[in-house]
Amino acid sequence: MPSFRATIQITGLRPGHAPEEVMDVAVAAVGAAHVVEANQLDIVAGTPRITVRFMVEASEYDAENQLARNAAVSMAHGINTVATTGALRTARRSAGKWLPL
Template sequence: MPSFRATLQITGLRPGHAPGEVMDLAVAVVASRHVVEANQLDIVGGVPRITVRFMVEASEYDAENHLARNAAASLRHGVETAATTGALRTFRRSAGKWLAL
């Protein structure tokens, strides 16, 4: 199964939500349709960024990319119930490198 990752900047928390909810929501949303391989939180240039790595069912190359983009969009939608967000990027693992979609 091909491996992808989605990265999303977190620019703030919505009232009544704890920081830990953000990653929990992100992983739950992606895991509802795909196998989640890993997740992490980084601080890049002073801005928190979450990363969720996941696999999609193997099929045709463009269809796999489409599924990954949809998963990333769903991730953002789910996270935005608890946080405000910035840049969203989706990557595909190919020949040992992460290539932007």
């Protein structure tokens, strides 16, 4: 199964939400349709950034990429219920490298 990752900047929390809810929502959104391999929080240039790594069912290359893009958008929509966000990026693992979609 091909491996992908979705990365998004977190620019703030919405009122009434705890920081840990952001990752919980992100993992739940992706995990609703795909196997989540890992997740992490990084601070890049002072801005929190979360990454969710996941697999999609093997099929045709472009279809796999579209499923990954859809998962990333679902993750962003879910996160936006509890936090404000910045840039969303999706990448595919290929030959040991992460290639942007």
